[in-house]
Amino acid sequence: xxxxxxxxxxxxxxxxVEAAIGLIDGKWKSVILFHLMKDGTxxxxxxxxxxxxxxxRMLTNQLRELEEDGLITRKVYAQVPPKVEYSxxxxxxxxxxxxxxxxxxxxENIGLxxxxxxxxxxxxxxxxxxxxxxx
Amino acid sequence: xxxxxxxxxxxxxxxxVEAAIGLIDGKWKSVILFHLMKDGTxxxxxxxxxxxxxxxRMLTNQLRELEEDGLITRKVYAQVPPKVEYSxxxxxxxxxxxxxxxxxxxxENIGLxxxxxxxxxxxxxxxxxxxxxxx
DNA sequence: ATTTACAGTATCCTTTTTGATAGTATGTGC
DNA sequence: GCACATACTATCAAAAAGGATACTGTAAAT
Numbered sequence: 001x002x003x004x005x006x007x008x009x010x011x012x013x014x015x016x017v018e019a020a021i022g023l024i025d026g027k028w029k030s031v032i033l034f035h036l037m038k039d040g041t042x043x044x045x046x047x048x049x050x051x052x053x054x055x056x057r058m059l060t061n062q063l064r065e066l067e068e069d070g071l072i073t074r075k076v077y078a079q080v081p082p083k084v085e086y087s088x089x090x091x092x093x094x095x096x097x098x099x100x101x102x103x104x105x106x107x108e109n110i111g112l113x114x115x116x117x118x119x120x121x122x123x124x125x126x127x128x129x130x131x132x133x134x135x
Numbered sequence: 136x137x138x139x140x141x142x143x144x145x146x147x148x149x150x151x152v153e154a155a156i157g158l159i160d161g162k163w164k165s166v167i168l169f170h171l172m173k174d175g176t177x178x179x180x181x182x183x184x185x186x187x188x189x190x191x192r193m194l195t196n197q198l199r200e201l202e203e204d205g206l207i208t209r210k211v212y213a214q215v216p217p218k219v220e221y222s223x224x225x226x227x228x229x230x231x232x233x234x235x236x237x238x239x240x241x242x243e244n245i246g247l248x249x250x251x252x253x254x255x256x257x258x259x260x261x262x263x264x265x266x267x268x269x270x
Numbered sequence: 271a272t273t274t275a276c277a278g279t280a281t282c283c284t285t286t287t288t289g290a291t292a293g294t295a296t297g298t299g300c
Numbered sequence: 301g302c303a304c305a306t307a308c309t310a311t312c313a314a315a316a317a318g319g320a321t322a323c324t325g326t327a328a329a330t
Contacts, residue, residue: 016237020238030155031152043306056307057288061288080298094240098236101232101236103152109226161317162318193319215326216328217277283320288314
């Protein structure tokens with residue numbers, strides 16, 4: 001992650017948690033990973049189209065950090081115009097449970113107008129439905 | 136989250152993912168939630184001790200945002216010296232799967248010296264062991 | 271009267287992150 | 301020779317996040 005907003009190895013307890021989010025807390029990282037998980041392989045432009053508001057600068061930036069952290073793989077084809085494909089690395093694949101959990105939670109708890117609509121008495125544990133369709 | 140670095144409802148696909156991390160991407164939020172998940176209820180000072188390097192300003196800040204987002208509950212006792220207890224709200228409880236996934240991943244993939252030590256051929260899906268002990 | 275505990279507040283300042291905008295490189299097709 | 305497509309890079313500026321330090325209020329204990 002280069003700049004490491006979440007420094008690894010501070011104290012003990014929640015550190016593994018901190019380390020994990022530290023790798024995916026860029027503004028676009030988790031979403032990029034999610035799309036790569038769904039689609040397998042995507043070109044730069046394809047990712048950009050998925051994240052409708054990202055500038056090339058930011059996209060490059062996030063992709064580079066993900067690559068540095070070993071979560072994605074970058075494959076450059078020696079062509080012109082350029083062709084670069086991104087995909088999850090083996091390590092990136094190990095994040096699937098996290099990405100799925102995030103996606104499921106968001107699906108369950110975020111209304112279309114932005115605010116989590118929880119507060120209803122049906123307590124913990126989200127329904128294990130909703131896996132990939134609406135994405 | 137008040138300031139919303141991750142604006143909810145931009146485009147479509149990974150938005151639920153974005154919405155979800157948007158709620159836990161403060162520097163300390165996920166760790167706070169994790170500790171509350173483990174311990175059930177914690178006082179301000181107790182949380183501060185868990186996150187050895189947090190300043191009271193930041194802690195207050197993160198707790199307030201978590202409260203605004205409905206993830207935690209703040210209970211003030213009318214005493215002196217003050218006593219304030221924090222705990223996960225019902226909505227906060229629905230995040231357990233995410234917190235567990237983050238924790239499991241971190242446990243599995245982060246060495247004690249900071250870098251994810253992946254890149255080994257044993258592909259996807261982390262071992263479903265390691266649940267709460269080392270935390 | 272003074273100190274102590276607890277849960278914050280208030281200010282000021284630095285670092286990080288993000289955005290906007292424009293420009294680069296190059297083989298191919300026209 | 302010129303425009304086109306793709307994947308960026310460079311610069312500048314603004315905004316957001318985080319950190320350091322010091323201070324507040326109050327009942328009970330000393």
